[in-house]
Amino acid sequence: MKASILAGIVTAIGCQAACAQSSVELYGIIDSGIVIGRGGPKGSDLKLEGGVSNGSRLGFRGKEDLGGGASAIFVMESGLLNDTGALDQGGLQFGRQSYVGVNGASGSLTMGRQYTPIYTTLLMADPFGNNFGGASGQLMSGEKAGVRMNNTVMYGSPVVGGFNAQLAYGFGEVAGDASKSRQLGAALGYANGPLSLRVGYNRQNNATSTDAARNTLFAAKYDFGSVITTLAWGSNRGIGAIDSRDVLAGISIPFGANLLMASYIHKSDLSPSHAADAHQLALACTHALSKRTALYAAVSGLSNTHFTTTKFASGSRELDLGVRHTF
Structure with missing residues (x-):
């Protein structure tokens, strides 16, 4: 039954065996910053860190036209x-993402290590994109539920009337009980002009029992143009x-070559x-x-009274100064 459903989705997406154009792109980010921490149990920190404003990375992504509006895609x-x-x-060699799949008019189906739907919901709400010392993931459910899912099959719907959805299933791969360590994720989004809304959900089962952690996140974004x-x-x-x-409130203000961001959680x-x-x-x-x-x-x-660190420093206060280059 499950095999027939999977085959039906792939067919609906429009995967057709055909010779067509293909492309592979090399891309990346190199980010380094000086981090100064205060308020830690062992005193102040002074460090050079990578990936402060954006995680440093090296990636490959490819696409092959399969005809009929369908494409094979991959990211490593x-x-x-x-x-x-x-x-x-x-x-991990390809710890950020590693997946392959197909994409077409009926949506996308991808398999591998991928971002959870609840984490992409968090990224929409956090003006910092879960970066810098004030990254929302230190406190918010979107990261605590898990940034990425291993062994995952994910379906992403096309946009219909402003709505789109994601469904993800992460295989627990525990012999004798498929429910152990299993992870389920889902998200529903809506975008209309300057307004974007999204809700994400994640459930992860325990490795030794049927208990589960359940996380839900609602996010809203409105672009006034200048703010x-x-x-x-x-x-x-x-x-x-726990x-x-x-609750998170964020603001981004672009002006000229600069972008000012603030958040409260x-x-x-x-x-x-x-x-x-x-x-x-x-x-x-940031200044471009x-x-x-x-x-x-x-x-x-x-x-x-419980959390004792900022993202890069072992303290309650952090200052970041650095440079980022993308290619």
Whole structure:
């Protein structure tokens, strides 16, 4: 039954065996910044870090025209710690993304290591794109639920009347019980002119039981032209996470070659102790030297009784200064 459903989706997408044009693109980002941290248990930090404003990476993406409006697609993307030359994402060769699939008028079907639908929902709401010391993923459900899913089959629908959807299934691959370690993700989005709305959901089962962590995130974005505002609300329940609620408010102001960004996040711990109640305030500015090169500066503060670090420094306050180049 499952095999027939999968075959039907592939057929609907329009995968046709045909000789056609193909292309492969090499791309990447190199980002390095000086990070100064304050308020840590061992004192101040002074470090050079890679991927402060955007994760450094080297990637390959390709597309082959299959005819009938259908294409074969793939992405292989490595995360780099260019301050040391090591691989990011725990040393995985293609730890950022690694998938292959087909794309057509009926949507896309991809298989491999991919971003979770709830994380792409978080990226829509965070003006920093989950970067700098004030990255939203330190507190928000979109990262706590998991940035990426391994062993994943994902379907992305076409846009119909402004709506689009994502469905993802991550195989747990535990012998004897397919439900263990299984991950499910979904998102529904709507865009109409300056307004964008999106809700993402993620469920991840425990490796040894049927318990599951459940995360939901609602996001809204409105582009006034001179100012872009964002709002998000998240709920986190189940294993591996503190039952909590998150709220984010963000703003982006482009002017000339500059982009000013700010965000405020509040986490409400739903346990009796409220030990993980937290709030975070962050400000960043980028200045484009060219279409590919930018300078940046960012400050952030994280005040709470449970979390003890900002993204790159072991403290409650962080200053980032650096340069980013894309190719």
